[in-house]
Amino acid sequence: MPRVQIKKNDMVYVLSGKDRGKTGKVLKVFVDKNKAVIEGINQIQKHTRPNPQKNIKGGILPKESPIHLSNLMVVCKRCNKHSRIGFSVMPDGRKARVCKSCNELLDE
Ligand SMILES: [Zn+2]
Structure with a gap:
């Protein structure tokens, strides 16, 4: 099972794609697909057909699509760096993520 190092509400740095070099907040993580939706990143133009019966106006809406x-x-x-993440076991047995640049815990 892959270790998921990225959680909802994390700030993440994008390594590839058209938004390479940007940072954004994680809105949702799809653990089974190893993908996440990042606020304002990897937006696609979603075309919506008007449907008066359902009161949908239609048009083009920007929508974030998941990134691996x-x-x-x-x-x-x-330390405000995008860094490698390690794991540390807390005294109570829980695993916490640790920044490999400054050795600070990322989880409370
Ligand atoms: Zn750090």
Whole structure:
């Protein structure tokens, strides 16, 4: 089972695609697909047909499409770098993510 290092509400840095180099907030993680939706990143123009019976006006709406987790890196809140993430076991046995640049815990 792959270790998911990216969680909802994380800030992440985009490594590839048209939004390469940008950062955004994780809105949703699809664990089974190893993908995540990032606010304002990888937007597609979604065409909607008008449907007066359902009161849908139609038109073109921007919508974020999911990005594969391998194209994302977590941005550390402490050192503000997109860094490699390690795991540390807490005294109570829980696993916490650790920034490999500054060694700070990413999870409370
Ligand atoms: Zn850090």
